[in-house]
Amino acid sequence: MSTRANTSMSEDTLKMYYERVKQIPLLTAEDERDLSMRIQAGEDAARSHLIEANLRLVIKIARAFANFDVPLIDLIQEGNMGLIKAAERFDYRRNVRFSTYASWWIKQAVTRSLVNSRRAIRLPHRKEELIKRINKTYGYLSQTLSREPTNGEIASELGITEHNVHEALEMSYSVMPLEGDSEDDESGSVIDIFADETYSPDLALLKDSVREKTLELLEALMEKERQVLIYRFEFYGNKKKTLKGIGETMGISAETVRQIEKRAIRKLREHSDYAEFIGA
Incomplete structure (x- = not known):
């Protein structure tokens, strides 16, 4: 045929x-x-x-x-x-x-x-990293907002312009980096984004139903970890801040804040009491 x-x-x-x-x-x-x-x-x-x-x-x-x-x-x-x-x-x-x-x-x-x-055709490393950050933020905001986030919300979360988000997403649709470079495991790829269990929709972290228990467990975290989660999830009446905003408050970079948040959430997930509450 x-x-x-x-x-x-x-x-x-x-x-x-x-x-x-x-x-x-x-x-x-x-x-x-x-x-x-x-x-x-x-x-x-x-x-x-x-x-x-x-x-x-x-x-x-x-x-x-x-x-x-x-x-x-x-x-x-x-x-x-x-x-x-x-x-x-x-x-x-x-x-x-x-x-x-x-x-x-x-x-x-x-x-x-x-x-x-x-x-698939590879993109420059810097573009790959931006797309990876945008997609991770999309996954995170989808869970916390219980809906699809807008480009503006993603931009605000990352501390970049809405145009940057739109441009990166358009690029990701036309030339999507899918596989990591075997000589550079740190370069990241789209498949890494969607395979990242930290941002899996299965992880219903810090929901209202376990907020009270989470507040108790925050005391087991290191000071910086506790402070980041308090700002990120509006504990104790604090207004929610972006990664960039928290970084400015604490005198560290937005990327460092993201890593601290990721580590703190992982610790909570691994805590037996918390795992029982979220059904992990």
């Missing part, structure tokens, strides 16, 4: 798929809660319903990676695998919409597929 015929077949298949997916009603937050409860009770029909109602989310995300030499239909299929995993892991008690939670798993599945294709 010729390449043109194959392309035509793929386009026809996608068109039919789009039309079918558009007919599936979207879910309300209450619908998602009900389905999650039924899934946890072992109901396969509820799992299928949650997955089918979010197929258009996979299409939206897959299209963002369509500039690579990988057929869109293949990216959608991989994204659907991520959606299935999200449906199986979603917990209604975490008070976050399923689309926010599932986006992480879908992007992870799609980027892993692109890595395996070996067709």
Whole structure:
């Protein structure tokens, strides 16, 4: 079969798929809660319903990676695998919409597929690092805000301009660095971003339901770690500050603040009492 015929077949298949997916009603937050409860009770029909109602989310995300030499239909299929995993892991008690939670798993599945294709073009190291920071911040804010953050919110968190965020995201869609350089393990890559368990949606850290217990455990942290978390999560009535803002207050860089925060959260997660409260 010729390449043109194959392309035509793929386009026809996608068109039919789009039309079918558009007919599936979207879910309300209450619908998602009900389905999650039924899934946890072992109901396969509820799992299928949650997955089918979010197929258009996979299409939206897959299209963002369509500039690579990988057929869109293949990216959608991989994204659907991520959606299935999200449906199986979603917990209604975490008070976050399923689309926010599932986006992480879908992007992870799609980027892993692109890595395996070996067709991605690398970006300069500095650009890779910026994209990595933006994506980590996106994941973090998605959890804390229980919605997708705006470019402005990401920019404020990182202490850069909204234009910088927009430009970096556009670049990441057209030329996405996917694999780390074997000679430079510190360079980072997009696959590292989505594989970073620290920012996995499974980690519902410092939620309101465990805030009181967390305050008790803060006393077990080092002074700087405790101070960073107090500012970051508005404990004791403090107004939330950005990484840059905390750095200015403490006389350290925003990156140092991020590392301290990461270390402090890891310590809390490893504490047996805290793990019990968050269901880790």
